[in-house]
Amino acid sequence: MSPFYFAVAILAVGLAFPNFVRGENTPRVIEIQAKKFEFTPNEIHLKLGEPVVLRLKSLDRKHGFKVTELGVDAVIKPGAATDVALIPQKKGTFHFHCSVFCGSGHEGMTGVIIVD
Amino acid sequence: MKKKDFDRREFLKLSGIGAGAVFASSLGVFPKKLGGNSIWAAGENADFYFLQLSDTHWGFEGPKVNPEAKVTLKKAIQTVNSLKFKPDFIVFTGDLTHTTDDDKERRRRLREFKEIVQGLEIKNLRFLPGEHDASLDEGLAYKEVFGETYYTFTHKGIHFIALDNVSDPAGNVGDVQRNWLKAELNKLPKDVPIVVLTHRPLFDLMPDWDWATKDGKQVVDLLMPYKNVVVFYGHIHQENHHMTGHISHHSAQSLIFPLPAPGSVPKKAPIPWDAAHPFRGLGFRSIEEEKQKAAEIKEWPVVKA
Numbered sequence: 001m002s003p004f005y006f007a008v009a010i011l012a013v014g015l016a017f018p019n020f021v022r023g024e025n026t027p028r029v030i031e032i033q034a035k036k037f038e039f040t041p042n043e044i045h046l047k048l049g050e051p052v053v054l055r056l057k058s059l060d061r062k063h064g065f066k067v068t069e070l071g072v073d074a075v076i077k078p079g080a081a082t083d084v085a086l087i088p089q090k091k092g093t094f095h096f097h098c099s100v101f102c103g104s105g106h107e108g109m110t111g112v113i114i115v116d
Numbered sequence: 117m118k119k120k121d122f123d124r125r126e127f128l129k130l131s132g133i134g135a136g137a138v139f140a141s142s143l144g145v146f147p148k149k150l151g152g153n154s155i156w157a158a159g160e161n162a163d164f165y166f167l168q169l170s171d172t173h174w175g176f177e178g179p180k181v182n183p184e185a186k187v188t189l190k191k192a193i194q195t196v197n198s199l200k201f202k203p204d205f206i207v208f209t210g211d212l213t214h215t216t217d218d219d220k221e222r223r224r225r226l227r228e229f230k231e232i233v234q235g236l237e238i239k240n241l242r243f244l245p246g247e248h249d250a251s252l253d254e255g256l257a258y259k260e261v262f263g264e265t266y267y268t269f270t271h272k273g274i275h276f277i278a279l280d281n282v283s284d285p286a287g288n289v290g291d292v293q294r295n296w297l298k299a300e301l302n303k304l305p306k307d308v309p310i311v312v313l314t315h316r317p318l319f320d321l322m323p324d325w326d327w328a329t330k331d332g333k334q335v336v337d338l339l340m341p342y343k344n345v346v347v348f349y350g351h352i353h354q355e356n357h358h359m360t361g362h363i364s365h366h367s368a369q370s371l372i373f374p375l376p377a378p379g380s381v382p383k384k385a386p387i388p389w390d391a392a393h394p395f396r397g398l399g400f401r402s403i404e405e406e407k408q409k410a411a412e413i414k415e416w417p418v419v420k421a
Contacts (some may be wrong), residue, residue, distance in 0.1 A: 030288065031231055064286060068323045073330075101251035101285040104215050107326070107384060 008027040027051035027085065034076050034098065035059040037105025044113045046088045064099030067113065073099055086116040138231045159197030164204040164272055165404035167238075168313075171370035173248060174232070175225040175407060181373045182387040184394065189232060191419050192371050192400055197237045197257070203402065204271065206210035206238055209350040210246030210282065210315030219253065221295060224259040242269070246351065247282040255283035266293055268300055274405060275304060279314040281329040287316055288330045298338055309405075312339065312347040317367065319360050322378040327352050336360050344413065353386075354397070355415060366413060369399045395419060 032054055033040045046052055056065050056115035058076040065084070066073045074082050144280035145201050172189045180189060196206070213225035226249065233241060233283050245258045265280035277300065281289050289297075304310070312318070329335065339345045345363045353370035356376065373386040374397030390396050395418040404412040 003132045062285070066323070097324060097326070099214075099286060100411070101282075101287070101326075102218055103252060108182075110383070 013078045018024055026100055027053045028054050029053045031055045031057065032111075033057050033064040034065070034067070034109075036061065036103055037098075039065075039096070039098075039109065039111045042111030044085070044111070046113060048088050048091055051085070051087050054086065056082045056084065061102060062100050063102055063106060063109070066099035067096045069094050072096075074109050075100060084094045091115045123397050137197040141389060149383045158324060163404075163406050165201075166271075166400040167203045168209055168368045168398055168403065169196075169206060169208045169346050169371060170209040170368040170400070171211040171353055171372060172208070172229065173211055173214040173370070174229040175216065175221075176372050178373070178386070180388055181337065182389055183199065185372060188310050188371055188418060189229075189397065190235070191376075193233065193235050194419050195418060196400070197235075198420065201341060203238055203274055205242060206236060207242045207313055207348070208233070208244065209313055210244045211370075212243065212246065213249050213349060214372075215248040215252060216287070219257065220394070222249075222253070222257045223287075224258065226257055227353065230261055241277075241280065242313070244278050244282060244315055244362075246408075247285070247287070250280070250283045251285040255280070258357060259285075260284060260324065266296070272405070274309045274311055276311045276313060279318075279330070279335065281318070281392035283315055286330060287326065287328065289335050290331070293325045294331065294338065297335065301338060303340065304342070306341055307343045309344040310339070310342055310346075311367060314343065314347065314349045315348055317353045317356075319358060319365060321352065321356065321358065325378065325384045327378060348401075366401075368401045369397065369415065371400065371418065373396055374398065 029051065030044060030052055032044070034056060035058065044054070056074060056076045059076045061078060063076045064073065064074055065082070073083055074084055076082050092115055094113040094115070096111050096113060098106055102109065127341060151252065169192065174189060176182070176185050178185065202411050206383045212229045213222065216222050243262045245255060245262070250258045250265065258265060265279055265283055268275065268277050270276065277297065279289060279297070280293060284290055307330060316332075317327055318329050318335050320332070321327040340361060340363070343362070347363065347365040349365065350370070352367050353373065353375040354367065355369060356367040356378070358365045375384060375386060387397060399415055399417045403415045404414075406412070
């Protein structure tokens with residue numbers, strides 16, 4: 001699947017969002033917490049065409065957030081949020097997983113983005 | 117039998133082809149004829165074989181997956197020691213131990229593993245780390261016990277390159293090691309046989325299951341100008357054979373639990389133990405290198421029938 005199904009940007013917190021104009025187009029921010037060995041929430045519902053920012057935070061150690069189908073691969077460090085800006089352009093279910101080995105439960109640290 | 121009398125057909129006969137064993141020939145591991153000048157010195161006998169053992173996960177506990185976890189490696193060692201014709205050397209392609217957050221326990225498992233494999237009659241052993249050994253401390257404990265995580269050696273004209281794609285927990289080989297690899301490759305003629313040993317696949321086998329190396333394509337691009345390259349790796353706990361251009365990639369079975377075929381189930385999880393068929397899906401591999409011929413691969417069970 002092509003990453004063109006989404007418009008994606010990985011941003012550091014505090015930087016301007018070049019793809020969005022604040023005001024009526026201000027993106028909805030969805031916070032996702034990562035800790036050994038789960039994401040909370042691990043099921044994220046988005047609406048087609050709705051600009052959103054996934055605000056990724058780690059509660060313990062370094063983790064990763066990879067959505068292969070969308071070409072997203074972000075590192076989440078403790079003490080600093082990582083923002084991933086998305087504009088869903090296709091309906092479907094997109095799997096994500098931790099892409100930084102974090103221990104014995106790493107393999108099961110997964111979730112889904114569902115675009116309705 | 118003297119080494120010079122080593123006969124391939126007899127080796128194949130004695131190695132017990134059949135009875136569940138998988139024998140893969142003509143995999144394009146090396147071209148049958150290298151062409152041009154032989155890379156082997158005149159008169160040198162290049163016929164030999166080596167073994168690949170992988171993903172032993174020493175310290176793993178999970179009775180539903182492998183109730184024999186404490187003896188599987190030891191049984192495999194017995195099988196290796198029982199081989200009539202001895203390999204020249206044995207490589208362990210990572211995940212020697214099962215991961216633990218406890219630094220002391222990690223070191224204990226690594227040292228215990230090293231002690232257990234001293235039971236192998238063959239003393240020429242080569243080790244590589246897997247992410248379970250090295251990712252949580254970026255290879256610190258592994259290096260204390262086994263030394264460098266990437267290196268080269270030459271055996272009877274074949275150049276072996278061990279690559280570390282696990283000390284970075286994100287699964288990169290990294291700039292430093294790729295620059296080292298480039299410098300090592302620059303020393304070699306383009307037609308030298310090269311065997312790359314690594315843990316993760318160097319191609320995108322199944323990135324959603326972490327079955328990839330992030331900068332694997334850059335590594336493969338460095339290898340691409342070389343005519344005779346084969347990669348042996350572990351990580352995925354099953355056989356898999358893949359080509360990237362003329363470079364072949366062969367994963368080995370595990371010695372702890374099998375995993376499902378790439379993408380065959382929604383969620384990756386170990387295949388449960390089958391009491392009716394103990395050790396099914398587990399095993400090790402021999403790779404026979406014969407001068408001027410394609411290499412031959414054979415899969416061995418943990419316990420000989």
